[in-house]
Amino acid sequence: MTIGINEFIIASSLLFLIGFMGVLLRRNTLIIYMSLELMLNAVNLALVAFSRFNQAMDGAIFVFFIMTVAAAEVAVGLAIIVMLFRKKQTVSVDELNQLKG
Amino acid sequence: MVFNPNAVNSAMFMIVVLVATAGLFVLLEAYFLAILQVLVYAGAVMVLFLFIIMLLDVDKGDDLKLGRRKLSLLARFFGVCLVAFLIFNSFSEVNLPSPDLGTVGDYPGIESGIDFSTSAKSFGLILFTKYMLPFQIIGFLLLIAMIGVIVISKKQKTAE
Amino acid sequence: MNDLLINFLRETSQTNHWFVLLPEIALALLAISMLGLDLFKKSPNAPSNPASRLNTRISIIGQIGIFIAISCFGSAFYEENRVLFGGLLEQSEKTQFMRCFFVFASISITLLSDRYLGKFKLPKAEYLHLSLLVCAGFMLLVQSAHFILFFVVLEMVTVAFYVLVAFQRTHLLSLEAGLKYLTLGALSSTILLFGIVLLYGIAGNPEMAGFVQDGFQFKELQQFISLHPENLIVRLGALLVISGICFKIGAVPFQIWVPDVYQGAPTPTTAYLATASKAAGIFILIQLLQGPFLALSAFLIPFLSVICAVTILYGNIAATGQTNIKRLIGLSGISHAGYLLLGVIAAISVPFAFDAVLFYLTVYMVSSILAFGTITYLGQVEESTIELRDFNGLLHRSPFLGSLGLISLGSLAGIPPLGGFIGKLLLFWVAYQAGLFFLLAVAIIGVVISIYYYFGWLRAIVLRPEGEELVEYPLDSSPLLLSERCFFISLLTLVVILGLFPGLLLNLI
Amino acid sequence: MDILTILLIILFTPLVASLVIILIGKERRKWAPAIALLGSIGILISTTGLFLESQEFSYQYSWEWLSFGENTFYLGFVFDNIGATMLAMVSIVSLCITVFSMGYMSDDPARGRYFAGLSFFMFSMLGIILSSNLIMIFLFWELVGFSSYLLIGHYFDKNEARQASQKAFIVNRIGDFGFLIGIILTYWQFGTTNLEAIAGAVGVDASLISHLIGGLLICGFIGKSAQFPLHVWLPDAMAGPTPVSALIHAATMVAAGIYLLIRIDCLLTLEVLTFIAYLGTFVAVYAGFCAFAQKDIKRILAYSTLSQLGYMAAILGLGYSGIALFHLITHAFFKALLFLGAGAVIHACHHEQSIDKMGGLFKKMPITATSFIIGTLALCGVYGLSGFYSKDAILIAALDSNFQLFLLLILGAFLTAGYMGRLIWTVFLGKANSENADHAHEVSPIMSGPLIVLTLFAVLVGLNHYWPFGLGGIVSLDLDHLHHLEHYKSMHKTVLIWGSAAWIVGLLGSLLFYGRGSKADRLQDKAPKLYAFLESRLWMDELYAFYVNKIQQRLADILSFLDEVLLRGFIIRGGAGLVGVLGVGLRILQVGRLNAYYLWFFVGLILLWLYAAS
Amino acid sequence: MHSQLLFSAIWLPFIIGVLFLILPQNKSTSSYRLLGITGGFWPFVVAWFLYSQYQSDGLGGYCFEFILPTGLESLGIYLHLGLNGISLPLFILSATVGAAAILYALDSKDARLNLYIGLLLIMLSGLMGTFASIDLFFFYFFHEFALIPTFVMVLIWGGLARRVIALEMTIYLTLGALLSLIGLIALYQQSGADSFTMIALKEALANQPLSETIQSNIFALLFFGLGILVSLFPFHSWAPKGYAAAPTGAAMLHAGVLKKFGLYGLLQIAIPLLPSGASQWSLWLCVLGLCNILIIGLVTLSQKDLKQMIGYSSVMHMGYAFIGLATFSILGAGGVLLLLVAHGLSVALLFLLSTSIYKRFASFDMTAMGGLGKIAPNLSVFYVLAIMASIGLPGFANFWGEFLIFTALAENESMRWVLYLAALGIIISAVYGLKSVGLIVFGNPPKHIQVFENQASNDMNFSEKTSALILILSLLLVGVFPKIFSDRANEALEPLYNSQTISSTASTAVSIFTSTSTEKSVHSDLDACEDSLALNEGLYHE
Known part of the structure; x- marks a missing residue:
């Protein structure tokens, strides 16, 4: 069997889904955050595959940007999580329900 | 990674996934991106994650709480399965036309503009020509992230 | 070489x-x-x-x-x-x-x-x-x-907003709001991204008829999609992109963050989110619908209509029982997003609808800023927990702030002769022109429901507190500066003038 | 002066008087009686002037009052024989009543209001008389109702005045309901409401009239003339000042009903006329019985009025509108006389109205008593007095056309004499039965004067051939018609015998039965059940009370409740509540936990996917 | 010049009203008074002056046209003012009621009086604008503009339950306004006139009538939208409560004038422009109108609260207007117009008096009143007259309105059942009207009410009297000489209601004069009769 674009995309989608499940199921903000990164990664995979199969550079360039963006997001996100931890001594989302109703 | 109750283990698995993805990049002949992936993601970002996990000492918590929320978990699991099924279904139905892999040029061909290439050089060329503007913006994005991190995690000052 | x-x-x-x-x-x-x-x-570390x-x-x-x-x-x-x-x-x-x-x-x-x-x-x-x-x-x-520029800029804005929302870092609510916005925002960005990638992938596929070189470019994408409006991947990609934008404007089912984040964020940030962020989202949405996704409109209109109807109803109904002011604004903002979606849908077939939407956005922006100004100057120490009752008798305590509140809320509620009325009028008009009768009916129900909470708020401002409610909240100790007064008075005038002479703005658009 | 001007003067003199009284202010209210008197005199003078001016009594004038599209409504005057007769009667009677009122109301603090109302009443009444078309009649018809409402409610602090005035107005409105619809249907049927034009049209094609229109139009008559079943207001209306009763019940308001019938005679089909005849006869008898069980002097007279109106209706139903008018005129005078006499008695007895508490007044107030008795005799139809002529004619006509009705009407005549005899014997003979009656003395000349004048009229007005200015043309016409009937002579004899027997038997019988100046009612003692039955008046009032309080009010309350609960409470509040509950439900969705929020996204995405895939 | 005057009737009260809001509160000097009177009476003066100058030869039957672009020209919207025979009476009505309300308010010694008067003046300016607008957009706009002060006044000065009631009122009125707005937009859109002026719409629709379905749909929107504003039967519940809660001036202006917006809209716009749509809804018009008359009439009967009773009675009387509109005849329309004017005046008068009565008894509960005749004779007289006017006593304007409507109903054989039911209303209204008079005016004053010996101090003061007189005299004027409005209205209604479509759809059965051939002979004979009569008319017989 040849590995075509479809296989890559399915792999990417599954990765995306696993990431989503992580976001959905986990209570630890850090792991949720990691799951988000995983989803971005899945997108990257898809992009690279498309770029390769479509013979177009733009996808690969986009990956470059996405990585940077992800890094920046992680930085800000972690900063917020750390501050929250300082305040509440927990990183569980269960405890983060002051804003509701 | 998703089901491991230990945060550190999760992070470790995450690194494995990222490196594996980098491997896939290599398979797709995107060597530059693969290296970036390993360096930036697996290296810097995940180290940051691990660092924070260690710092906050939150690796112990079994936050899945499978026992208590079995039912809702089950429901969600089925939901995920449903989506997975949908994905397979739709993609297998559509069957993206799978083109043959074309050749990969070494560097930008001068005659035909920017040809497809995965070399670092072509990245540089395109980034500094066509994608100059986003590139600059990315710079500002990083600046923002930096300022943000500083603002948020600066030590609390005592009010006068 | x-x-x-x-x-x-x-x-x-x-x-x-x-x-x-x-x-x-x-x-x-x-x-x-x-x-x-x-x-x-002199001392950078000093507060x-x-x-x-x-x-x-x-x-x-x-x-x-x-x-x-x-x-x-x-x-x-x-x-x-x-x-x-x-x-x-x-x-x-x-x-x-x-x-x-x-x-x-x-x-x-x-x-x-x-x-x-x-x-x-x-x-x-x-x-x-x-x-x-x-x-x-x-x-x-x-x-x-171009989707790359679009995404990068969007992320830049979003990341900046993460920081702005969590800016009051000593405050738990602000941080919590920041985290919520962060994770949900990142999630929505990912969804948006996935949609973009799918579009890019399918549009650039050499096996597809009429494939394009740069699948990120709006124009090229439009050409491609017009050839393949039935393609599942194209549809999926478009839906994912639109849902990513729906997150920004707070449309159901991606509205869930709105009240929480609005409440926790610092008030100016909330104002920014409510006005500029929403405006940008709506504008992009129209551009996408009129550009790349034009060929998909037959497919997207029912979808958007459902979103629009549910958004209007959700925002208004959820706001009825709400007493926290910032949450209230958030929820009412959801309903405004719904009205705007009405215009967005109409814009697919009625060119003038674009103008109507922009007019509405402008009026909404000015009125919202007036409302947020009222909150800021109300002088509560804790702005995240300002309740409706804190406004009791504001008109008597401070006529200036009271009239700010009255005019802004009146405009938001769409009471003539204020600008908000004309905005709604134009939206309804274009919706009628576009034949969106069902949505129009929903919008009317929404407006009627919205009277409940806007009226409650107006009532609080106008009525002198009685009996047990006779708790006088101190106003902000520092009085309003002249420049601030001038600014707000000019905004007030703007709202009124837009109501009386809407043509002034419409000619500009 | 031309006729129109005079007619305008006649019509507006009382209105002006009324307005002047209202406008002169509280301080100068003592001038009110004088102004009203001036008004009345003015009417009389101008009426006389009018009669001198125009001998032929045929005049029409119309204004276009309002016009939409092709529909134009006119208001206008008609001055013809019938109107002239009525005008003469009204102007005389009202002058007498005004004069009498000056005495009667001299100690009433609110006489300004009283006289203004009186003048306004005259204005309305004159308006009816002079109207040339149904719309204008209706206008003034309602105004008459309104002014009677004001006058009946004169003693507004008394509960019975409140009830009575309300009842009078509302019952009249019920009649007007039919009347109004009748007018409107008439308009569409004939394209005009001008009576003359209608009469012309009917003359051309008799098929234009219908039972429906006729039946609806006579509703107005039934209400205003207090015919069964809308008669309930009349006895209650005695709550007003006595001169008002005289004005309303004798001369004007109730007469307006008969007058209307005379006017719209041409519109009534045979069946409707027969119905009127039977109705009138029934009322004549029914009211006669009722009068036996009344103790209030004014209420007895009121029932007597009812009864006499029944006579008029009966004869009109039999087709003799002229005789109805004749009886109307004679009745107006002697009934006014009786009411004013009763007023004098009441005034003398310090507003004591129960006949049981009077007695022996003949000696104390001879003028009043004499005139009252003459009036009674006229009412009973004693030969030579005015009542005789008209009643005689009625009975002859009845005998000629319908024997059953004749018998009933004769019965009515017996009854009339009976209860009137009871009244006279109890009030004027014997000894005073109460302190008030004991202290009674003759009334002042200003009150006895009108009595005397009216007595004269009561005696003489029956001689219709001698009416001045050629009045009563239609009366003579009908009487002539009667005289030329086949068996006129024999019928006349029969009627004469029966009529005389009626009043003699009635008066003597009542004298024997009730005795002189008795303290208690004999009938009540001897046959309490019968008395109670008569007093119940066929339970009509109870029926009305039951309807008003139990049915109408209940229905209103129930509807009000439904309105409040179902519409406001259930739908409106329910809707609001539903929204509120939904709002709370949506707030619950906003749990604040991030995982739940992710779930939103998740569900949203699944839905999207499903939509895209479908 | 005249059109400038017309415009000034709108902006002058507005400016003075704003002045009242801006100027220092809690002061009441004679200059304030003068200012208020100027603002209140200027429209009154202008209205009557324009009445005297009215000549219906303007474009499209409109006089005193005034056009001012406001920047919405691209949408075909201009501030286009003008009066025709239909709007002129209502214009005068609002000026009259406004003058009375403001005069009454000026002397009311209310707390925050300046605010109150300011709001009233602003409301007045909106009212004047509503009826002077030819442009449908501004017609609607001014209506909303006048509504806002109402809400505010209910909120501030409303009775005990003001919160709920003001809310309910607001919601209902907003709903109605929105529905009718959509209807107007639809009308504009479908007509293709590219202009919001009634004149252009009329022309466009005359040239190119809409299809029946569209007409029916648009009419339904307008009917229910405007119906809610006029308290049509199932949507009436805001009105009595709202009026009960509203302060006098607001209740007078709203119940008296502003509410007429809806009927005016149906009369001037909806029915003439959408004749076949209207005829499809005519049964509903009749049935709901009858519900207003009969059901609400009976509900009125069981009211204890004076103001609520007046409120319900006003709801009831609106039923006449609806069934009058359902006749689609010029006669019915004229009747409705007269009824609108009459009802506006009488209900305003009643609200005014009810407040005066309240001042005497400190309660609106009629069962706790009594003996007003002793306490304040003048007030009693006014009250009795006002009630009589509202129950349609001839001599007051209401009579003509009801009479014409009833007459119009009977024109059509198939509509007569409506007449029979509707006319029951005159009994019902008499019952509740007299009941209230009986409870209030008759009897003796309750013990706790302090009655001064000197009646003058109990009775109405000057401004109370004057404002009541203005209203009652206007009622009498129209009642005695309905021609002052009817002729002009007739001219304006003729082109609207005499068009082929209306007459063909509305009158299936025509009166005997024109239909059946068998009665032709009668017809001619009758004509002869009438001719001879006409000869008689106007001729003096010496």
């Missing part, structure tokens, strides 16, 4: 007319100068002096300069029908208008933030820096015609 390369570079860079981006660049420079100013402070308004002043003056520059000499920064930055940017009269819009919003936010930051002793320079960059980002966002 070097020469050839240089030639090539020159050619590809030929379209990089940086001059048209001068306003954005100026804003960015202004933002950096904000940071620079801090360097000259910024609340009385010091140097940053604010410079920022405002700079922005006003830019505003004047765009609005009066806009043609200098405006090259229509030209390929800019290799197809990354596209300008139109509408985007010019939106640039003014964003600068205007930013000026207002700056003013609001000055008081807020002073009150909570938060660093001004950084806040202003971020908000200026956000403004520049928005301006670029509406002009972008």
